[in-house]
Amino acid sequence: MNTSALIMMILAQGTVIGFAVYFFYRVLTTPPKQEPDSYTDNDDETLRQGD
Amino acid sequence: MAKNTEAWGSRIGLILAMAGNAVGLGNFLRFPVQAVQNGGGAFIIPYLVCFLLMGLPLLFVEWSSGRFGGKFGNHSTPYIFDSMVKGRILKYIGVFGIFTNVAIVAYYAYIESWTLSYVFHSLMGTFTGMSQAEVAGFFNSYVDVTHSTLGIPYEAVIFYVLCLALNTFILSKGLGGVEKVAKIGMPLLILFGVFLAIRGYTLGTSGASDLFPNANAWEGLNFLWTPQMDSLWSPKVWLAAAGQIFFTLSVGMGTIHCYASYVKSKDDIALNAVSAGFMNEFVEVVLGSAIVIPIAAGYLGLDWVLNNAGFGMAFQTMPYLFQQWGPILAAVAGVMWFGLLFFAGITSSLAMGTPWMGFMTDEFGWNRTKGAWSFGALALLIGLPTVFFYQEGVFDDYDYWAGTVSLVIFAFFEIILFAWIFGMDKGWVEINRGADIKIPRFYKFVIKFITPLLLGWVFFASIPSIVDNIRHKDTYNHTAFANVFYAENYTPDTSVTGKVEEVDDKNLKLSFTNTRKRFNKETEESYQEKFTDFKEYHFKEGQKTKVNAGDIVKPGDPIATGEFTNKVFYKNIGRVLLLATFAFICMLVYIAFKKRQKEGRATI
Numbered sequence: 001m002n003t004s005a006l007i008m009m010i011l012a013q014g015t016v017i018g019f020a021v022y023f024f025y026r027v028l029t030t031p032p033k034q035e036p037d038s039y040t041d042n043d044d045e046t047l048r049q050g051d
Numbered sequence: 052m053a054k055n056t057e058a059w060g061s062r063i064g065l066i067l068a069m070a071g072n073a074v075g076l077g078n079f080l081r082f083p084v085q086a087v088q089n090g091g092g093a094f095i096i097p098y099l100v101c102f103l104l105m106g107l108p109l110l111f112v113e114w115s116s117g118r119f120g121g122k123f124g125n126h127s128t129p130y131i132f133d134s135m136v137k138g139r140i141l142k143y144i145g146v147f148g149i150f151t152n153v154a155i156v157a158y159y160a161y162i163e164s165w166t167l168s169y170v171f172h173s174l175m176g177t178f179t180g181m182s183q184a185e186v187a188g189f190f191n192s193y194v195d196v197t198h199s200t201l202g203i204p205y206e207a208v209i210f211y212v213l214c215l216a217l218n219t220f221i222l223s224k225g226l227g228g229v230e231k232v233a234k235i236g237m238p239l240l241i242l243f244g245v246f247l248a249i250r251g252y253t254l255g256t257s258g259a260s261d262l263f264p265n266a267n268a269w270e271g272l273n274f275l276w277t278p279q280m281d282s283l284w285s286p287k288v289w290l291a292a293a294g295q296i297f298f299t300l301s302v303g304m305g306t307i308h309c310y311a312s313y314v315k316s317k318d319d320i321a322l323n324a325v326s327a328g329f330m331n332e333f334v335e336v337v338l339g340s341a342i343v344i345p346i347a348a349g350y351l352g353l354d355w356v357l358n359n360a361g362f363g364m365a366f367q368t369m370p371y372l373f374q375q376w377g378p379i380l381a382a383v384a385g386v387m388w389f390g391l392l393f394f395a396g397i398t399s400s401l402a403m404g405t406p407w408m409g410f411m412t413d414e415f416g417w418n419r420t421k422g423a424w425s426f427g428a429l430a431l432l433i434g435l436p437t438v439f440f441y442q443e444g445v446f447d448d449y450d451y452w453a454g455t456v457s458l459v460i461f462a463f464f465e466i467i468l469f470a471w472i473f474g475m476d477k478g479w480v481e482i483n484r485g486a487d488i489k490i491p492r493f494y495k496f497v498i499k500f501i502t503p504l505l506l507g508w509v510f511f512a513s514i515p516s517i518v519d520n521i522r523h524k525d526t527y528n529h530t531a532f533a534n535v536f537y538a539e540n541y542t543p544d545t546s547v548t549g550k551v552e553e554v555d556d557k558n559l560k561l562s563f564t565n566t567r568k569r570f571n572k573e574t575e576e577s578y579q580e581k582f583t584d585f586k587e588y589h590f591k592e593g594q595k596t597k598v599n600a601g602d603i604v605k606p607g608d609p610i611a612t613g614e615f616t617n618k619v620f621y622k623n624i625g626r627v628l629l630l631a632t633f634a635f636i637c638m639l640v641y642i643a644f645k646k647r648q649k650e651g652r653a654t655i
Contacts, residue, residue, distance in 0.1 A: 005275075006276070012276075013340075019332075020332065037317070038058065038065075038318045040060050
């Protein structure tokens with residue numbers, strides 16, 4: 001691959017991977033809202049936003 | 052009145068289902084081809100700009116509209132829009148949000164059934180020892196429904212019905228079923244994609260053969276990513292980028308509204324929307340660019356890719372390429388490739404079932420089972436012409452009207468409705484309600500002005516092709532029945548003429564000058580090269596050629612006489628079915644409105 005193609009690929013893919021991982025990490029680490037929330041699986045969880 | 056009691060199990064499940072809705076076959080087949088054809092690496096610049104200015108805003112609009120409508124117990128776009136804006140007419144714009152899904156799933160389930168069938172064929176070793184032409188021919192025999200590749204009569208129809216039944220069965224389990232499939236399907240899709248992408252990146256020149264001595268996977272990646280900056284000034288490239296963003300995110304369909312309508316008002320939609328959106332971008336930009344183009348360039352060379360890259364590669368080329376890895380790895384790669392496409396397909400088609408089910412539950416009190424099976428039956432009824440008349444162009448016609456035009460119309464009207472009729476101030480509050488991230492205020496301006504302008508551009512730019520399609524301008528044989536058959540265009544350039552090389556009563560072979568792309572390794576640029584190409588016509592009983600060897604035949608010149616039933620006839624059957632479906636859903640919305648009036652629930 002030539003340099004400009006390599007730079008373009010790394011920049012584009014790096015940006016997309018970076019944002020995708022960052023936002024998914026935020027989803028995983030944000031505590032749920034107080035019950036009743038939209039999700040049924042977490043009804044027994046105690047750690048919630050605002051606690 | 053039965054209450055809609057559906058709920059998402061978990062936030063991750065919702066995001067995976069939403070990402071699965073967006074990730075489709077286009078991520079692996081449409082994106083890399085668009086990039087190759089529109090400036091290589093430079094394509095990513097307008098593509099990402101359009102993602103930020105059109106894709107993300109539309110995701111915010113659809114997620115927040117859906118959640119807003121859900122607050123009033125509405126889970127499909129006709130009454131989601133009705134809860135946003137009081138007016139008798141606007142709910143009928145929402146009809147697109149049900150119609151598009153029923154119509155798309157009707158033909159999309161057919162592609163899904165090919166992937167399922169090809170998984171079996173890969174496992175059975177059907178493609179072992181086949182040449183590239185034989186693999187391509189296998190696909191053509193498969194879609195000829197009277198032909199069987201497994202010995203099962205009407206095999207393609209059976210796989211299609213099986214696929215629809217599978218979708219319907221999962222849908223009958225409600226959102227829980229959809230969520231389970233997304234939780235299994237999405238990680239597997241990414242796993243399979245990573246395996247094939249690693250192969251794409253490491254293939255290099257090892258796939259070169261006597262037939263294609265210059266084949267080199269790196270050249271494919273090189274061409275895909277080398278930025279041709281002059282292409283940035285071309286409106287065509289920007290339009291292609293806007294179109295790709297639009298279709299890849301599954302916006303303008305009504306599925307996002309439906310999924311989001313089961314989210315409570317206080318829960319986040321902003322972070323969910325960007326997370327699902329970027330997950331789709333990951334699959335498209337990172338995995339989608341690393342499979343088809345480099346693997347095809349690695350075995351067939353860049354020149355082949357430049358002239359043949361397209362949707363058909365998935366079924367007509369990839370099984371042949373996998374054979375070069377030996378029988379065991381070919382079976383594994385085949386299962387992974389078609390499995391990946393199957394998961395990409397089914398997570399999207401399941402999403403398409405939910406607006407209909409939500410509507411029937413909200414308005415007529417139908418339970419999940421009744422909603423799911425009625426959806427399956429409706430899709431089967433509309434979809435059978437795409438299966439039986441695939442080669443007559445009905446499939447492509449559905450894709451154009453339901454999978455392209457309807458989406459653009461719907462998205463254009465919904466953004467106007469949200470930003471200008473519902474009001475951007477109220478809209479901005481809705482988007483930010485319960486948000487787990489802070490959306491830059493700049494997006495308020497973007498949603499109000501930039502996104503409608505971009506969508507308006509995409510919409511108005513497509514009007515000439517819509518008019519041409521209505522008038523069947525793509526063919527010179529534009530009547531359903533005729534006594535004369537006319538020569539079609541040889542190339543997109545309508546001035547190209549052909550010369551009759553061989554002719555008898557039933558067969559005709561014409562030569563014409565075509566152009567193909569070549570890649571110059573020294574300058575690293577592609578150029579056009581002229582070559583002599585051939586076009587053949589084969590006529591049936593009761594039809595007879597009326598040209599002689601050496602004749603020059605222009606597009607639109609009569610070449611045969613007899614009794615002809617043109618493709619237009621079959622396409623018109625499909626169009627009548629699509630229109631009837633739209634009218635039927637409009638009628639249901641009207642009946643629901645009358646019912647609401649009677650029950651004192653109508654808004655106006």
